[in-house]
Amino acid sequence: MADQITIQLPDGSQRALPVGATGADLAADIGSRLAKAAVAVRVDGRESDLTVPLDEGATVEIITHDTDAGRAVLRHSTAHVMAQAVLDLFPGAKFAIGPPIENGFYYDFDLPGGATFSDDDLERIEARMRDIVGQSQPFVREEHSQDEGLALFADQPYKREIIESVDPSEGATPNVVSTYRNDGFVDLCRGPHVPTTKRLGHFRLLKVAGAYWRGDERRPQLQRIYGTAWESKAALDQHLHVLAEAEKRDHRRLGVELDLFHFEPEVGSGLPLYHPKGGLVRTLMEDYSRAEHQAAGYEFVWTPHIAKRDLFERSGHLQWYADSMYPPMEMEGTAYYPKPMNCPMHMHIYRSQQRSYRDLPLRLFELGTVYRYEKSGVVGGLLRARGFTQDDAHIFCAPDQLASELASLLAFVLRLLRTFGFESFEAELSTRPDKYVGEPGDWDEAEAALASALDAAGLDYVVAEGEGAFYAPKIDIHLRDAINRRWQGPTLQVDFQLPQRFDLEYVGADNERHRPRVIHRALFGSFERFFALLVEHYAGAFPTWLSPEQVRVLPVAADHHDYAGAVVSRLRDGAFRAGRVAADEPLGARIRRAKLEKVPHIVVVGDSDVGAGTVADNRRDGERPERDIPLDEFVARLRAEVDERT
Ligand SMILES: [Zn+2]
Ligand SMILES: [Zn+2]
16 A cells, blocks of 8 residues: 555564654554563664654664663663753753763763862752653754754864764764754764653762763863663662672772782782782682692693793784783893783793694693783773783694593683682684684684584583684683673683794694694683682672681680680691680670671680580571580581582
8 A cells, every 4th residue: 555664573574554654653553562662763774763754665673671772772861861961050061972881871071160070969960860851851853964063062162073073973974963952952963862851760870980081181081970771660779789789899898808908009000919818818719720720631831920022023912912011121132021921931832842743732831920001090909900810721732632622621611610609601602803814724623613612511602703813713701790790701712823923833643744723721810800700709708618717716705715725726737727816805796807807607615615515606697606516516517618619
């Protein structure tokens, strides 16, 4: 019929709608629930507003509010409303850009006279935003010429700069400047937006931070307000809960509270000092790592912290990686660099002698400390440090050993992560990019070996087509922590560049020379980063096997001091980490302090225990103590806990 159009849906079906029908009409035609959840549409792959009439034959996908794309629309629309509120409340404010980001949005402002926002201001802005939401103001798209756009934003220099720089991501192409208007507020924007402000409301403004215009420290510093926005109150509450938990778990804060480590300005940004308790946890991680690598057939090597320019020229680091390296030191007419990676030195250990196929696989392992330059703005506690130690290894193997090496390696990785309390993993296989080194056939073979290792491990994965480094396909493993945050975990790479650059060879069974495969892998990644992750995952309450102090023995009164000492000796004889705190303070205060310090077992001994050879055990997370446990039994239970690493 001439007065109808046919729309293709993503599932391949079709729907007839009246001429002039919009995305909103399509959603309503499909169902009222979809109409309520719709925030925008994707027409032939391009995002657009629900209010735009659809063309005959278009393929249309409804974007709903509970998807990543839908949330981005909600968040960006909320950012507009925030800018609108700020311009209402702060006459003369200039506004810059306000994109959606992971879990939220921000907007950058320049206040008259260099004024800054206070926490009270955030409350006022939020209240004004709620007024705007309550008024159901429609978002109206308009298109202008460049001159009209410049006139529209006559007193907004940042907007004018965007228009003049013709940034299509901000709604400024050479011919068309697009804007969205709600009420009297107009913003330069590509869209799409929700149809009206009434679709918003589940948001919260979080904090203010300084940010340079265009990220350039020579340009003006702006005030950036961060907020979060979601499709429902439940989703917003859940996110605010995660934020509150994350703050409680922040490793920088717990590192100080639990006396684990600190950063000293005089030492330098990103260069941690581990205190005895943090040092002990780290030592336990190292001991575990060494024992497991030994059992898995790795050989241990050590290499120096600095090396000559020549090495990093050969490895390609000075070509590809110089921005992340520290500047060189000049000595005896030669430049020496702190090493950013251990790989080049391991290549030299391999090539220090002639290798035969009988030597392979050769697995070289090192607790290697490396130094990488991170801008001071991105250094973040132990998560992004400037000096750190990797549990680094390189596996040299024959091509036909690659699949089995990768399979056992991946099993090793998962065992390690599970030992440290992680249970939820997501894997990604990144394949050959457009520009690459090596032979396509070798890449195919390595990618197949990586995929079969993932299958053997029973790990679901996504393929990131073309996302590998130019020299290596890889598996990236992400983990979920106790509050379901996603963290970058171990990476396994098959390298096609270094074997070539270092001209690595082995003599095969056929007596010919062959190029070995090289696998790079670090399991913790860096001890610093993984330590931070553990602190946050466990909220500082390390499991007994990792706790710096496993048992604290508290005599009820001075009379029980000697017996408490005997209990401590018994525990120390069993190689447990135990201490005693004398009855100089009330018992309740000592128990509270031990709980704050997250000691897993707080043992109390009183009159009846002295006679019977028993103890009372308070768990740091328990409500009531368990009394009258024979000391032998307590020791046996503790042994089991430590052996099972729980
Ligand atoms: Zn916008
Ligand atoms: Zn490496």
